[in-house]
Amino acid sequence: MQETPFQLFNNEQPMKLATKIIHAGAEPDPSTGAIMTPIYQTSTYVQAAPGQHKGYEYARSQNPTRKALEDALAIIENGKYGLAFSSGVAATDAVIKLLSPGDEVIAANDMYGGTYRLFTKVFEKFGIKFIFVDTTKTSNIEAVITSNTKLIWIETPTNPLMNISDISAIATVAKKAGALLCVDNTFASPYLQNPLDQGADIVMHSATKYLGGHSDVIQGALVINDGSLKDQLHFIQKSCGAVPGPMDCFLVLRGIKTLHVRMQRHCENGAVIAHYLRSHPKVQKVYWPGFEDNAGFAIAKKQMRDFGGMISFTLKDESIEAANKVLSSTKLFSLAESLGGVESLINHPASMTHASIPREERIKNGLADGLMRLSVGIEDANDLIEDLKQAIG
Numbered sequence: 355m356q357e358t359p360f361q362l363f364n365n366e367q368p369m370k371l372a373t374k375i376i377h378a379g380a381e382p383d384p385s386t387g388a389i390m391t392p393i394y395q396t397s398t399y400v401q402a403a404p405g406q407h408k409g410y411e412y413a414r415s416q417n418p419t420r421k422a423l424e425d426a427l428a429i430i431e432n433g434k435y436g437l438a439f440s441s442g443v444a445a446t447d448a449v450i451k452l453l454s455p456g457d458e459v460i461a462a463n464d465m466y467g468g469t470y471r472l473f474t475k476v477f478e479k480f481g482i483k484f485i486f487v488d489t490t491k492t493s494n495i496e497a498v499i500t501s502n503t504k505l506i507w508i509e510t511p512t513n514p515l516m517n518i519s520d521i522s523a524i525a526t527v528a529k530k531a532g533a534l535l536c537v538d539n540t541f542a543s544p545y546l547q548n549p550l551d552q553g554a555d556i557v558m559h560s561a562t563k564y565l566g567g568h569s570d571v572i573q574g575a576l577v578i579n580d581g582s583l584k585d586q587l588h589f590i591q592k593s594c595g596a597v598p599g600p601m602d603c604f605l606v607l608r609g610i611k612t613l614h615v616r617m618q619r620h621c622e623n624g625a626v627i628a629h630y631l632r633s634h635p636k637v638q639k640v641y642w643p644g645f646e647d648n649a650g651f652a653i654a655k656k657q658m659r660d661f662g663g664m665i666s667f668t669l670k671d672e673s674i675e676a677a678n679k680v681l682s683s684t685k686l687f688s689l690a691e692s693l694g695g696v697e698s699l700i701n702h703p704a705s706m707t708h709a710s711i712p713r714e715e716r717i718k719n720g721l722a723d724g725l726m727r728l729s730v731g732i733e734d735a736n737d738l739i740e741d742l743k744q745a746i747g
């Protein structure tokens with residue numbers, strides 16, 4: 355794992371993101387000079403004598419392809435240590451396993467449905483208490499924080515309503531209470547936002563999304579600065595065993611190399627489509643962090659470099675039938691869960707990604723039955739607009 359800041363030119367000038375993204379974690383393979391880290395498809399490593407090895411004993415604990423990826427993850431998130439997991443929820447699972455019965459977690463009331471399901475259906479029965487609040491107002495967190503609060507879990511922008519929470523303000527509240535702050539940075543990606551720089555303790559990613567970028571792998575990641583926290587999470591990673599295979603690590607390493615180029619186009623296309631939808635006479639509301647009249651705009655501007663390619667919207671006709679017509683008429687936007695790949699997707703949170711959240715909870719938190727979510731890909735923006743035009747009618 356990367357222990358020192360990634361510097362090429364003496365410390366004077368920090369390396370720019372685009373350069374870090376290409377070179378992070380990439381060392382020519384020591385045995386052949388291969389420029390790409392090989393896929394070390396092995397379960398074990400031969401020792402010269404008992405206990406005499408090259409830092410690799412058994413592949414659940416260490417794998418060179420995974421190590422290259424973990425170093426890269428640390429560098430692009432401006433952290434010291436990266437840990438890769440077999441999925442985003444496995445990374446989340448590892449964070450919650452830092453806790454003990456009686457501990458409390460304050461979590462965002464608008465977040466990925468699978469995270470909500472893991473918290474309420476798996477961990478609550480082990481005596482961990484989850485309190486869900488609207489984290490866009492930091493005072494809501496302060497109102498419920500107690501000496502039992504050990505973790506604050508936020509997503510920003512949130513899935514699917516693109517709400518923005520103030521990472522540095524929440525980090526201050528967490529520190530004062532002695533709680534950890536974990537930010538699910540999946541929607542922003544390290545290209546748009548680096549939560550550790552704003553005071554977060556742990557950054558979590560579903561690498562399945564923008565980091566992988568090509569809809570061909572399931573993977574998760576954590577990035578941390580604190581050495582003892584890294585040791586605890588690494589212990590959980592190897593003890594519980596939710597590690598990614600070397601092929602999947604290779605795919606994410608390769609995906610990361612074009613993160614900045616893809617994200618730039620995701621952002622450009624996202625802006626064009628958000629404005630198009632907002633001007634459409636049949637569209638009721640567009641959720642995208644880049645609108646100046648959005649409640650979270652000032653904070654988004656402060657903590658993000660751009661606004662991304664995730665957009666949700668509702669129609670003036672709020673019926674499920676009207677939404678279904680759009681969902682089944684798009685031709686370039688494929689109807690599918692997930693996001694962050696090069697191709698555009700359309701999703702219906704109420705019946706797909708967020709179906710695991712009870713309807714009353716969804717409605718209470720502003721997730722309408724007819725809400726549709728777009729993961730805007732990197733195709734030509736005019737073609738994407740033509741597709742939405744014919745689908746919305």
Ligand SMILES: *Cc1c(COP(=O)(O)O)cnc(C)c1O
Nearest residue numbers: 441442443466513540560562573
């Ligand atoms: C997909 C997703 C997850 C879960 O990650 P998996 O890789 O599917 O396990 C967590 N958070 C967010 C915001 C996601 O979009």
